[in-house]
Amino acid sequence: MSSTWNPSAAQGPGYGDTEDDGVPLPLAVPRWPEDAPPGPDFAAVRAEFDVPEDFPPDVLAEAERAAAAPDLPEFDATELPLVTVDPAGSQDLDQAVHLQRWHGGYLVSYAIADVGAVVRPGSALDAEARRRGQTLYSPDRRVPLHPTVLSEGAASLLPDQVRAAALWTIRLDADGEVRAVDLRRARVRSRAQLAYADVQARADAGTLPDPIALLPQLGTLLERAAAARGAIELGTPEQQVVRTEGGGWTLVARSDLPVEGWNAQVSLLTGRAAARLMLDGGVGLLRTLPPARPEDVARLRRLAPALGVDWPAGAAPGQVLAGLDVADARHAAFLEEAAALLRGAAYTPLDGTEPAHTGHAGVGAPYAHVTAPLRRLADRFATEVCLALAAGTEPDPAVRAALPELPALMAASDRRIRAVERAVVDATEAWLLAGREGAEFDAVVVDADGDRGTVVLQEPAIRARCTGTGLTAGSRVRVRLEEADVARRSVRFAAVAA
Known part of the structure; x- marks a missing residue:
């Protein structure tokens, strides 16, 4: 496989591209008719949902100027041996990490790309980022939040490059409880760009490099602490659109590697520290999720x-x-x-009066998005608030004024991304099955209501509607393809009578 698309990459740590990571993938990609169309039209999907692909000339010009003369902080942390851990081949690197022991606990150094150093409120770059909201990932291309000269260049924490960062220093005791937090702008220099699959292999072999040697231990500790707080993590496999060796596409289901969960815990730890800083300071932007009903x-x-x-x-x-x-x-x-337990996620501004609900049920604590500013609009503003509060100053009035506007901007971006993600998968499913009406497949019923339900094929990883008597959630069934309509991006099965 030469490339993998995961629709969650914009929201979290991302996923590597590997077949040798302990996760069951199809042993072989099914062969489809030679006269099959070349593939789903992902560009048409993006156009249908008004995805802004090209940047206006003034935005590109402003990005080039910012990239040529980045504003580097006075505080020099370039001797700190940070590393990045991301999907293989990533260039938009938001986070770099270093872990070490501290008084029987842990000292976490977490550098976040300082997008606020190159994108100013009120600028053309800022206006375009507000229009986009987030980086959008499609199987055939990435549509970035910022021009690539910044997001994959001057603002990205690429190895062996001096970069501006928001440097979080978080001290934890032996139980993983936060004891002290420091945040400041700093110059940093990542030592290496590591990929998830390689990090997992080295973790399994006990040969992790020093900057992240403690990641399995700390990540596991934080996962246990999250469970004790009542955090809810589904951990369900993702449908991924994968390019085959022959240049076509297929779908696979893949779960996170353990290292991805450990790495995510460092990000969640930082988001919890950010939320605490905002709540104590009375200003900010929280990521909230109400308790399960x-x-x-x-x-x-x-x-x-x-x-x-x-x-x-x-x-x-x-x-x-x-x-x-x-x-x-x-x-x-x-x-x-x-x-159903994880419904109602929102961005909740905080300015003076604490909102009625400040927690995030998935995290089991108050939480804020601050660790992906290259890929998510809200993180830049939340980070600017945290930097000001940590320095004992008031946030920039322009930043503060934007806080009430961000929930609507992010909600619109979320809706568009979800729509594109669903349409991309639906288009791939219909394309893979077109012309195979009447064929039978093994499947699992994942949802059922009377004579209607949802099934997931064992291979390829297609999820679709199914009709038939006796559908029971969790059962294995044989299904027959009734419809595969590429134009409507629709697939429908019927259960085969035993």
Whole structure:
């Protein structure tokens, strides 16, 4: 496989491109008719949802000027041996990390690309970033939030380059509890660009480089602490559109590597520290998610026995979900239903009066987005607020004035990205199956309601509607393809009678 697209890459650590990472992928890509069309038209999908692909000339010119003369901070942290951990081949590197021991606990140094040093409020770059909201990832191309001369150049934490960063220094005790936080602008220099699959292999072999040698230990500790806080992590496999060796496309299902979870915990730790800083300072932008509705928890608890899920008395939903095996069809169906627990994520501005709800149910604590400013608009403004609060000053009035506007901008961006992601997968599913009506496949029922449900094929990883009597969530069934309409991006199956 030569490339992999994961629709979650814009929101989190990202995913590597590998077939040898302990995650079950198809052993072979199915062969489709030689006269099949060359592939889904992803450009048409982007056009349909008004994705702004090209940057206006004034934005490009401003980016070139900013890249030629970046504003570097006075504080010099270039001797700190930071490294980045990202998907293979990434160039938009937001985060660099260094871990070491501290009084029986841990000292986390986390450098975040200082986008505020090159993108000023009120500038053409700022206006265009507000129009885009986030970097959008498609299988055939990435549509960046900022021009690549910045996002993959002068502002990216590429190895052996001196860059401006927001440097978080977080001290943790042996239990993973935060004891002290420092944040300041700094000059940094990453020593190496590491890829997830390689880091996982070295973690398994016990040969991780010094800057991240503690990552498995700290990541595991933070995961356990999150579960104890009641954090909810689904961990369901992602549908990924993958380019085949022959230049076509297929779909695979892939779960995170352990190292991706550990790396994400460092990011979540920083987001929790940022939220605490904002709440104490009375100003900022929180990422919130309300607690699961009691009726949704009750419904999931009633469903557990039927899907072979043990729910001990007193256990929180997050603790139950953490013990599931996504390879078990019944557990996968249970996780599908558990998605109902994570509804209502929003950006919540804070300025003077603390909002009624400040927590994030997925994290189990107040949380803010500050670790992906190259790829997400809100992070730049949240970071600017945190930098001011950490320095004991008031945030820039232009930054403060933007806070109430950001929730709507990010919500619009989220809607567009979700629509594009769904359309891309739907288009690929229909394209893969076009002309194969009547063919039968093995599948798992992940959701069922009477004679209608949703099934996931074992190979390729296609998810679609299915009709038939006796559909039961978590069961394995044989299904027949009834429809594969490329123009409508629609796929439909019917269960085959036993």
